[in-house]
Amino acid sequence: MTGRRRLIPRPFSRARVIPIASAAACTAVIASLLAGWGSLPGTGDSGEKDPITVMTWAPEDTKATNMPGMPAMAEAYARWVNSRGGIRGHHLRVLTCNERNDSVYAAQCAQRAVDEGAVAVVGSYSQFGRAFMSPLEVKGIPFIGGYGASDEEFESPLSYPVNGGQASLLAGNGRQLVGDCKRVALVRPDTIQGDQMPSLLNSGLTSGHRQPAKDIKAPEDGTDYSSEVNRALDGVHADPAVYGSPRADGKADGACVSASLGDHTDAFFDSFRRLQEDNLRVRVASVLGSVGQSLVNRTGGSAGPLEGADITGWYPVASDHRWDPMRKVITDFAFDDNRIDPADQGVQTTWIAYTVLRSLVEQLDDQGTEDITSHALQKALDRGDRAVDTGGLTPKLRWRDEDMLAVQDFPRIVNGTVTYQVVRDGELAAARQGFVNVTSTLERRHSDD
Known part of the structure; x- marks a missing residue:
């Protein structure tokens, strides 16, 4: 952004591997909470299908807006689905990146997603859409459910927003x-x-x-x-x-x-x-x-x-019962991570974005697709064979051409x-x-x- 002080880039830390927690004590509770949300992730052998790598980035420890709860929510979500055997047998590997409210770091986060084989960027925050969308577009990596802080999220054909920003x-x-x-x-x-x-x-x-x-x-x-x-x-x-x-x-x-x-x-x-x-x-x-x-x-x-x-x-008030499944996952899998505030719209957006990812993988699995690639996800998003049900936290979501609203400067909005x-x-x-x-x-x- 014009006039913004640039930071000297430092090497990124190695990606953290999300541990697989035991699900025996909480499987029944979570299944009950999520009843009516469609089919749940499978519980087959983790070796049967390839893992899915995605990235979530957000600024942390900066002098401007910080969203540390978004990558923290992504990690908790991965622990939860992996404790159940993954999403239809695909274990979820989440990469996180500190975007630092800086265009240089935003571009580096996107390039790291490319270099480490991420099939999507999910539930992230950055004001620097011009910096991060270009690397993703070159490799055809969809940007699913960003916070809505940049114009490019509502312009790029590879962006699939869950709210109206x-x-x-x-x-x-x-x-x-x-x-x-x-x-x-x-x-x-x-x-x-x-x-x-x-x-x-x-x-x-x-x-x-x-x-x-x-x-x-x-x-x-x-x-x-x-x-x-x-x-x-x-x-x-x-x-x-x-x-x-x-x-x-x-x-x-x-x-x-x-x-x-x-x-x-x-x-x-x-x-x-x-x-x-x-x-x-x-x-x-x-x-x-x-x-x-x-x-x-x-x-x-x-x-x-x-x-x-x-x-x-954008969403129902934080005390609404429709957030109960998210709160249950935070309680059981965030391990007292104080970065996660269930009332924060960044945390909520990340939960919804990962709900979209899970729904897409389930759709592809129903169609017999075992190789979850960025191209496969993009095709499923563009085709919109089945609307994504977010449990009432948003209207049902689709990103077909006919679902785009006629909003000047924001042509990718589907949820107004x-x-x-x-x-x-x-x-x-x-x-x-x-x-x-x-x-x-x-x-x-x-x-x-």
């Missing part, structure tokens, strides 16, 4: 705010990725006949956002006839601030909280990935600035749904049941709004 979250957040807000300020990163955010949020606002948001650029890796808070709050109380008089709870009707700064959203709300006289009069909002339950807890729970916040996500959540009594809860389809909002959006 930043586009659906921002458009959905704009639509969610229509009912509560007459004036919105958007605080977003001063980056190429951040430059897309205003038009996306505004597509949702204007669909409800609201004015476009006030665009406030902020450093992606800032530690104090007092200046941005003051700019966001500027004019909030200038005209009570427009923005409303303060309510009994101290908030001003119609005045809203939506902040989406990744890992540094917490620093923004810390600055916001310190300007207590003003921030109590303003409704706040964000998207999951920038805000989560851990941040709500750290900022004071029900007494903090996020109480009552409108939050937009979001969920509306709210912070209620210090807990993230569903603001409404079911998915909200923002496809029409995205299709009407213009990138130069």
Whole structure:
């Protein structure tokens, strides 16, 4: 990304081999939890079929957004399926890579996937799609269920997204705010990725006949956002006839601030909280990935600035029973790995992406295909003989040409749904049941709004 500080590459560590854990104690429990999810991985001799090598990468220990739970979830998933004999007899070998929020490392992670024979990259995070997609495209390696942090994930014919990425979250957040807000300020990163955010949020606002948001650029890796808070709050109380008089709870009707700064959203709300006289009069909002339950807890729970916040996500709220199978796998196979937060959208996306991989391998096995190659996976994805059921965590997924949505700049989106959540009594809860389809909002959006 333009202006980003480059790091000096260091050699990657050797790939870790995921151990095969005994399944005797938990097979019955997991089978019960996953009943109705289609056929389970086989339990035949591990020597009967070749292993499947895949990679999951994400940034860790950086000054910007970090997603350590994604590779950790991938490793736990591999332990689980391998404890059951693999996916239809194919043991799963997971390579992980620290992408470091750097284009050089993103390209190196992709090249390592190529060099070590990965048949897919699954459930990964990177903003540098241009750097990582080229090596994968040269070798025909599909990119399955990325986080949706780069444009190329919604452009490359080798990318198979499971969500609508930043586009659906921002458009959905704009639509969610229509009912509560007459004036919105958007605080977003001063980056190429951040430059897309205003038009996306505004597509949702204007669909409800609201004015476009006030665009406030902020450093992606800032530690104090007092200046941005003051700019966001500027004019909030200038005209009570427009923005409303303060309510009994101290908030001003119609005045809203939506902040989406990744890992540094917490620093923004810390600055916001310190300007207590003003921030109590303003409704706040964000998207999951920038805000989560851990941040709500750290900022004071029900007494903090996020109480009552409108939050937009891709998936059901973390307490939803549809996440029970994932939670069971984390409990039994993550071995107290504190990188994995089951409420984190990166962890959730990785779980869904590996669910897609498992479904594809099962489809190929049903067709008599024993050699699971990148080409075989790509053909199965493109053909879409059977929609992938993610257990209700997303709509059923397919990536045929007819499944692609007509969204400007994001032609590979097949899932244009979001969920509306709210912070209620210090807990993230569903603001409404079911998915909200923002496809029409995205299709009407213009990138130069």
